[in-house]
Amino acid sequence: MNTPPPKRLIVVSNRVQPPTGEGAGNQGGLAVALSAALRESSGIWFGWSGEETENFNGHIDFQRNEGVTTATMHLEAQDIDEYYNGYANRTLWPLFHDRIDLAEFQREFEGGYQRANTRFAETLTPLIHQDDLIWVHDYHLIPLGRELRARGIRNRLGFFLHIPWPPTRLLLSLPHHRELVESLFSYDVVGFQTQDWLDSFFHYAQHKLGADVGADGIVTHQGRSLKAIACPIGIDCDAFTEMAHGQEALDACRKMEESAKGRAMILGVDRLDYSKGLQDRFLGYQRFLSTYPEMQEKVFLLQIAPPTREDVRSYQEIRTQLDALSGHINGEFATVDWVPIRYVNKGYPRTQLAGIYRAARIGLVTPLRDGMNLVAKEYVAAQDPDNPGVLILSSFAGAARQMQEALLVNPHSAEDVADAIARALVMPKEERLERWRALRDGVQREDVTWWLRRFVAELARPEAEGEDDRAE
Numbered sequence: 001m002n003t004p005p006p007k008r009l010i011v012v013s014n015r016v017q018p019p020t021g022e023g024a025g026n027q028g029g030l031a032v033a034l035s036a037a038l039r040e041s042s043g044i045w046f047g048w049s050g051e052e053t054e055n056f057n058g059h060i061d062f063q064r065n066e067g068v069t070t071a072t073m074h075l076e077a078q079d080i081d082e083y084y085n086g087y088a089n090r091t092l093w094p095l096f097h098d099r100i101d102l103a104e105f106q107r108e109f110e111g112g113y114q115r116a117n118t119r120f121a122e123t124l125t126p127l128i129h130q131d132d133l134i135w136v137h138d139y140h141l142i143p144l145g146r147e148l149r150a151r152g153i154r155n156r157l158g159f160f161l162h163i164p165w166p167p168t169r170l171l172l173s174l175p176h177h178r179e180l181v182e183s184l185f186s187y188d189v190v191g192f193q194t195q196d197w198l199d200s201f202f203h204y205a206q207h208k209l210g211a212d213v214g215a216d217g218i219v220t221h222q223g224r225s226l227k228a229i230a231c232p233i234g235i236d237c238d239a240f241t242e243m244a245h246g247q248e249a250l251d252a253c254r255k256m257e258e259s260a261k262g263r264a265m266i267l268g269v270d271r272l273d274y275s276k277g278l279q280d281r282f283l284g285y286q287r288f289l290s291t292y293p294e295m296q297e298k299v300f301l302l303q304i305a306p307p308t309r310e311d312v313r314s315y316q317e318i319r320t321q322l323d324a325l326s327g328h329i330n331g332e333f334a335t336v337d338w339v340p341i342r343y344v345n346k347g348y349p350r351t352q353l354a355g356i357y358r359a360a361r362i363g364l365v366t367p368l369r370d371g372m373n374l375v376a377k378e379y380v381a382a383q384d385p386d387n388p389g390v391l392i393l394s395s396f397a398g399a400a401r402q403m404q405e406a407l408l409v410n411p412h413s414a415e416d417v418a419d420a421i422a423r424a425l426v427m428p429k430e431e432r433l434e435r436w437r438a439l440r441d442g443v444q445r446e447d448v449t450w451w452l453r454r455f456v457a458e459l460a461r462p463e464a465e466g467e468d469d470r471a472e
């Protein structure tokens, strides 16, 4: 029997990450997996170029790299300011990460968000063919489905949220929250990272919209239905493991070990973002050093945290606070030949990063809120199978649901973090192996391809009902 060719996939995200041609090592698992699916279906990846234009005119720049077609457009400075730096990163990001204290509610941001989403829709609409599957990514583009429907698009539309869905009581503080949530009903499939975020969405739908939530995840509101699913994202585990065993990674690992001089390395790798809990992590480590003084000079914390979103004030502030706190802890504990925290504000090529993960006795992943957290999975994939390190993971990361064999901690509690570090350092090899094998099996089984196939299968599923009332 011949299998029909896959339907053409159109991926839409704020930024586009085409294959770089610089080898698999430099691309994240998500970009690699999406590129593979796009290649297979001769699809398109559409989004903002990251560039500014004086007058938005809907011009599309097409490029083809390694069999993947990307289509990008420029945005105006005002869009970038109000949509990207504004509503996406100063309103939705903090609110969806439980930081209502940092969320800014400004009409201009909301207007800019709508305008940019309209621009995405206007530019994308002419590229869409009748049978294409359209898959929209993340909080920047929630209203895009509604904008596409308003332009007569009747294709299957999917949306995946990479970040948490907030509890209803927090979402209520967002002006026009109802309109934002209702716009999700233009999609056929809406995916969340975990059951927790999915349950939060169901709660809002049921209690604030009065929607009907079926046991099969079908949510019906005012005659429109969507299928909501929990579909946790993974990494390309096999590729990452292979990379961690490659020469470049082994060189990086050896170099790290030499510079550790027999001290156990505790490793944090995060974008410099307040949701990642870096301050609490430093405080937990400080507590560890003071509670277990015999461990001083026997360990060090390497925190790699490249700055992001530097145009947003809260990100500038957290950077200043972390500079001060790491300086303070080093000042308090350092000796002439030992620095307790090595704090590095830059990114590393993935091949090197894999080697650094491998050299770490502990992977310390303690976000206060995180949709998933791929660093936890990468750390596991990179470990030496004969002598793996220990993953300490925040129970508030989406990844904790799948990674129960990690040492799960409350990242707000310095004592909890300190005790977990102490426990990890003396954990018998047998227990380390047992925990790691279970974690690795999960990361390998539910990898990025598994995630992608599950979502696309749901999106491609023919729906008998509702086909005709999709376009507005």
Ligand code: ADQ
Residues within 6 Å of the ligand: 028, 029, 162, 163, 233, 269, 270, 271, 304, 305, 306, 346, 347, 348, 349, 350, 353, 370, 371, 372, 373, 374, 375, 376, 378
């Ligand atoms: P992020 O918040 O960016 O992603 P995360 O899932 O940890 O968080 O992914 C970060 C990626 O960047 C990892 O692949 C990591 O290796 C890389 N990275 C981080 N620091 C680096 C450094 N210094 N050098 C090189 N690479 C570095 C959002 C959500 C997450 C969700 C992902 C995917 O916030 O919860 O897991 O999307 O859905």
